[in-house]
Amino acid sequence: MRRRLALALMLCCIPVAPVLAQEKFPDRPITIVAPFPPGGVADLTARPVAAAMEKILKNPVVVVNKTGAAGAVGMSFVANSKPDGYTLLMALSSISIIPEADKLFDRKPAYTVDQLVPLALFSADPTILAVGANHPWKNVRDLVADAKKRPGAISYSSSGIYGTLHMAMEMFSHAAGIKLNHVPYGGAGPALTAVLGGHQDMLASGPAVLIPHIKAGKLRALAGWGAKRVAAMPDVPTFKELGYDIEFYIWAGAFAPKGTPEAIMKKLRETMKQVVQEPEFKDAMAKLETPIAYMDAPDFQKFYERDGKMLAEATRRIGRIEEPGK
Amino acid sequence: MLETLQNLYLGFTVALSPAVFLYAVIGCIIGTLVGVLPGVGPLAGISLLLPASFGMDATSAIVLLAGIYYGAMYGGSTTSILMRIPGEAASVMTCIDGYAMTRNGRAGPALAIAAVGSYIAGTVSVVALMLLAPPLANFALRFGPPEYCALLLLGLLALAYMSGGSILKALAMATLGLLFGMIGIDPMTGFFRFAYGVVELGDGIGVVPVAVGLFGLSEILLTAGEEAPPEVKKPRLADLLPSRQEWRDSVWPIGRGTVLGFLIGIVPGSAHIISSFVSYAVERRVSKHPERFGHGAIEGVAGPESANNSATSGAFVPMLALGVPSGPIPAVMLAALMVHGISPGPLLIQQQPQLFWGFIASMYVGNIVLLILNLPLVGVFVNILRVPYPYLYPAILIFCVLGVYAVNGSVVDVWIMIAMGALGYILRKLDFETAPIVLGVVLAPMLEMSFRQSLAMSSGDYTIFLSRPIATAMLAAGACLLLLSMLSLLRRGAGWRSALGLANVEKEDTHET
Amino acid sequence: MATKDRIAGAALVLFALFVLSESRALPLGTVRQPGPSFVPVLLAALLLAFGALIAAIGGRSERFRSLRWRELPHGIAILGACAFSALALERLGYRITVLIVLFFLIKIVEKKAWLATTLVALALSFGSFYLFYTLLRVPLPLGPWGI
Numbered sequence: 001m002r003r004r005l006a007l008a009l010m011l012c013c014i015p016v017a018p019v020l021a022q023e024k025f026p027d028r029p030i031t032i033v034a035p036f037p038p039g040g041v042a043d044l045t046a047r048p049v050a051a052a053m054e055k056i057l058k059n060p061v062v063v064v065n066k067t068g069a070a071g072a073v074g075m076s077f078v079a080n081s082k083p084d085g086y087t088l089l090m091a092l093s094s095i096s097i098i099p100e101a102d103k104l105f106d107r108k109p110a111y112t113v114d115q116l117v118p119l120a121l122f123s124a125d126p127t128i129l130a131v132g133a134n135h136p137w138k139n140v141r142d143l144v145a146d147a148k149k150r151p152g153a154i155s156y157s158s159s160g161i162y163g164t165l166h167m168a169m170e171m172f173s174h175a176a177g178i179k180l181n182h183v184p185y186g187g188a189g190p191a192l193t194a195v196l197g198g199h200q201d202m203l204a205s206g207p208a209v210l211i212p213h214i215k216a217g218k219l220r221a222l223a224g225w226g227a228k229r230v231a232a233m234p235d236v237p238t239f240k241e242l243g244y245d246i247e248f249y250i251w252a253g254a255f256a257p258k259g260t261p262e263a264i265m266k267k268l269r270e271t272m273k274q275v276v277q278e279p280e281f282k283d284a285m286a287k288l289e290t291p292i293a294y295m296d297a298p299d300f301q302k303f304y305e306r307d308g309k310m311l312a313e314a315t316r317r318i319g320r321i322e323e324p325g326k
Numbered sequence: 327m328l329e330t331l332q333n334l335y336l337g338f339t340v341a342l343s344p345a346v347f348l349y350a351v352i353g354c355i356i357g358t359l360v361g362v363l364p365g366v367g368p369l370a371g372i373s374l375l376l377p378a379s380f381g382m383d384a385t386s387a388i389v390l391l392a393g394i395y396y397g398a399m400y401g402g403s404t405t406s407i408l409m410r411i412p413g414e415a416a417s418v419m420t421c422i423d424g425y426a427m428t429r430n431g432r433a434g435p436a437l438a439i440a441a442v443g444s445y446i447a448g449t450v451s452v453v454a455l456m457l458l459a460p461p462l463a464n465f466a467l468r469f470g471p472p473e474y475c476a477l478l479l480l481g482l483l484a485l486a487y488m489s490g491g492s493i494l495k496a497l498a499m500a501t502l503g504l505l506f507g508m509i510g511i512d513p514m515t516g517f518f519r520f521a522y523g524v525v526e527l528g529d530g531i532g533v534v535p536v537a538v539g540l541f542g543l544s545e546i547l548l549t550a551g552e553e554a555p556p557e558v559k560k561p562r563l564a565d566l567l568p569s570r571q572e573w574r575d576s577v578w579p580i581g582r583g584t585v586l587g588f589l590i591g592i593v594p595g596s597a598h599i600i601s602s603f604v605s606y607a608v609e610r611r612v613s614k615h616p617e618r619f620g621h622g623a624i625e626g627v628a629g630p631e632s633a634n635n636s637a638t639s640g641a642f643v644p645m646l647a648l649g650v651p652s653g654p655i656p657a658v659m660l661a662a663l664m665v666h667g668i669s670p671g672p673l674l675i676q677q678q679p680q681l682f683w684g685f686i687a688s689m690y691v692g693n694i695v696l697l698i699l700n701l702p703l704v705g706v707f708v709n710i711l712r713v714p715y716p717y718l719y720p721a722i723l724i725f726c727v728l729g730v731y732a733v734n735g736s737v738v739d740v741w742i743m744i745a746m747g748a749l750g751y752i753l754r755k756l757d758f759e760t761a762p763i764v765l766g767v768v769l770a771p772m773l774e775m776s777f778r779q780s781l782a783m784s785s786g787d788y789t790i791f792l793s794r795p796i797a798t799a800m801l802a803a804g805a806c807l808l809l810l811s812m813l814s815l816l817r818r819g820a821g822w823r824s825a826l827g828l829a830n831v832e833k834e835d836t837h838e839t
Numbered sequence: 840m841a842t843k844d845r846i847a848g849a850a851l852v853l854f855a856l857f858v859l860s861e862s863r864a865l866p867l868g869t870v871r872q873p874g875p876s877f878v879p880v881l882l883a884a885l886l887l888a889f890g891a892l893i894a895a896i897g898g899r900s901e902r903f904r905s906l907r908w909r910e911l912p913h914g915i916a917i918l919g920a921c922a923f924s925a926l927a928l929e930r931l932g933y934r935i936t937v938l939i940v941l942f943f944l945i946k947i948v949e950k951k952a953w954l955a956t957t958l959v960a961l962a963l964s965f966g967s968f969y970l971f972y973t974l975l976r977v978p979l980p981l982g983p984w985g986i
Binding site for chain 1: 373374376377380467468469470471510511513514515516517518523525526527528529594595644648649650651652657658660661662664665666667669670671672673674734735736771775779782783785
């Protein structure tokens with residue numbers, strides 16, 4: 001009997017906990033979910049962020065990798081978790097694509113975009129178009145001219161269908177009015193290997209990944225998707241300079257579930273603002289050769305909406321592929 | 327050559343400096359502990375512990391990870407041999423004869439041969455890695471989708487040799503496994519296939535829960551309910567080491583496994599998993615007593631274990647020589663390098679000689695540490711078998727759940743393991759082998775993707791498979807193998823029924839009384 | 840005569856038919872441009888053929904009825920324990936789930952003494968948690984009250 005009483009008492013305590021938590025946030029470990037495996041961009045950004053947050057909040061912050069279905073598993077996990085500020089998400093650009101792809105296939109969406117609220121943007125790297133060094137194209141004009149002559153003959157590899165690298169190439173080929181042959185691979189690594197091995201002609205990927213191979217003379221960069229040129233590649237033009245109105249970034253930013261109390265959101269945003277000032281965080285990002293592109297929630301929200309709209313359009317343009325290769 | 331030796335000397339001064347050496351030892355111990363968890367092999371082990379290495383300097387981190395990687399591989403074979411639980415997909419083949427040896431009271435020799443075989447394969451393949459990496463890496467990159475597709479088909483054909491019982495049944499099981507592998511998002515079009523609204527199935531069924539369920543769990547289901555507790559011959563001290571005959575039987579399988587594994591390993595992608603399957607098939611084929619396989623043939627442990635180990639070293643060839651993330655394990659290693667500000671790429675060896683050669687040297691050191699660590703442990707591990715089964719199996723069960731859950735942090739994986747355990751139980755009651763299912767699940771996504779990528783490259787022209795020399799050569803070899811096995815079937819003439827293995831079903835497992 | 844092979848072959852055929860009917864929801868594509876259901880349909884057709892062959896020439900294998908299922912009740916209890924652990928793992932946390940599973944298997948299924956059960960269950964659940972979660976940082980679920 002006494003045991004049962006004790007149990008009943010404990011059960012009574014549970015609903016009280018979140019109420020108390022609002023008064024003093026945080027009082028227990030915060031979890032940042034990285035929806036991709038260890039070693040990926042989301043994971044590698046989340047870990048220094050967590051370390052810096054831990055220092056600022058004097059409270060444990062742990063990174064958990066919840067992977068699966070191109071990130072949908074982790075993202076829907078956070079979208080459907082309790083909005084108390086203790087479960088956060090480190091998402092990449094693909095967060096806007098998955099619900100759109102679900103719509104395309106009439107699937108019950110894993111989560112909707114409005115279930116997650118942006119907190120802070122940490123990095124936004126423009127993708128770079130790189131071709132195998134043995135190809136004759138020296139610039140985008142050569143490439144477009146050749147592609148118009150031989151529609152569908154020039155191929156590119158991507159990290160997967162509807163993946164970020166696919167989106168970037170789709171925007172380019174749409175803007176240039178050319179038809180390229182898309183061969184998806186199971187990740188950005190295999191896609192790069194395919195171009196290095198000469199099996200596909202080109203790919204779009206992040207500068208940090210491409211630079212070593214460009215320096216070694218195996219790849220040639222033709223253009224970048226950023227609004228500005230990439231600092232490490234000052235002689236590679238942007239598509240905007242070349243007259244194509246396209247912009248695309250692989251970005252990483254933190255999100256919280258919708259409905260998180262305003263006070264906690266404020267506290268988290270302030271923490272993130274301090275995070276990007278931490279020397280350890282700056283150092284970690286510099287090692288990854290990823291420039292910090294911090295934005296607070298209001299700016300990030302605008303950026304995120306514009307980016308999401310562009311990606312949604314591209315996704316719809318690609319449409320359902322019933323017969324690949326067409 | 328002289329330069330290489332000089333560089334290697336540099337590497338050893340790095341690897342044997344007390345701090346770095348300590349990390350190698352710690353890595354080996356951690357790896358062995360994690361690797362004992364069912365399903366947590368080298369890849370999962372490194373992924374889980376990668377974050378812990380972020381705080382160290384680059385050389386220590388890489389050395390620690392290399393230690394974990396080797397340790398996990400050794401640890402995985404231990405559970406395969408003692409409990410029939412594959413530590414990872416590649417140790418599935420070790421389960422079959424390794425566990426049969428345990429049943430015969432030869433657990434000690436099986437563990438010892440696995441350790442020695444892994445050691446030899448590990449060391450030899452590191453030498454090969456060191457000397458041949460640059461030329462081999464360029465060859466490896468020539469493997470595009472058509473070559474990959476041909477290689478996997480070749481791996482599937484090896485199946486015809488692998489089965490102990492009926493070829494027809496083995497083919498049916500492989501097809502079943504391939505079908506299981508179709509679950510998830512279609513990589514070419516984005517369609518969800520057979521997922522029934524379970525988001526977690528998007529990436530497909532993992533190999534780990536399938537292997538642990540079909541092998542480990544089904545074994546528990548079959549044994550725990552027997553009226554008399556299962557009779558495992560208690561090992562005596564004299565039985566801990568292999569006999570002279572067992573040593574002699576293992577020499578060639580270890581040699582063949584090492585070469586075979588290394589060659590398969592250098593191909594970019596995840597094909598290295600098939601190395602242990604192919605090695606098992608080869609050993610069975612060349613053996614004078616193929617009927618011993620499945621009942622505790624030591625060649626069936628020595629070959630696949632060596633192949634497995636050298637294949638994963640081979641996987642580092644493109645990574646180290648070209649900085650290409652050529653498979654899941656090298657990809658994680660490259661990420662670890664990037665965290666420390668080292669941009670992996672073709673210039674890695676020139677720019678970071680102490681890192682590259684330190685890594686090579688620590689692979690030598692790690693192999694020796696593990697051999698020293700594992701041989702005395704054989705005596706300890708074998709004593710686990712003295713624990714009464716009613717206490718042992720609940721513990722194994724807990725570790726199965728823990729290991730399968732830990733790999734992805736997903737309960738769906740635990741459910742898959744349960745379903746596969748039930749399926750394995752029924753299939754084994756009906757005299758079907760379950761290893762081909764695992765092979766099917768492993769191969770299905772790669773095979774389908776490379777097949778459809780090839781067609782996407784050629785706009786639907788099937789001659790792409792015949793216009794590329796490597797692919798053509800492999801397909802021709804596969805066709806020859808097929809023809810040869812058909813011939814031997816025909817030569818046995820009227821015995822086709824028994825050749826198909828249907829008339830007189832050979833017992834696959836020893837627990838059928 | 841219902842032999843083991845006939846039953847197994849028939850089950851494989853049924854499964855293949857099920858896959859074929861489920862594949863109708865997906866586009867098949869063409870031989871030159873295979874769609875998402877192309878390879879599954881191909882494999883299901885193969886499985887259908889293999890299953891039918893096994894059933895057709897399996898008339899001489901052991902009779903299905905000669906199979907003995909004496910370990911089945913035990914097996915069901917073990918599967919039940921696994922299913923419970925899958926349900927409870929993320930709700931009750933790792934340690935409590937493991938404790939319950941071990942008590943069920945060792946005490947109720949295997950009928951061992953209370954003392955031994957308690958010792959083994961406590962040592963295994965807390966020991967393995969300490970080793971893998973605390974020392975090796977393998978992420979394991981915590982239950983309510985952080986246990």
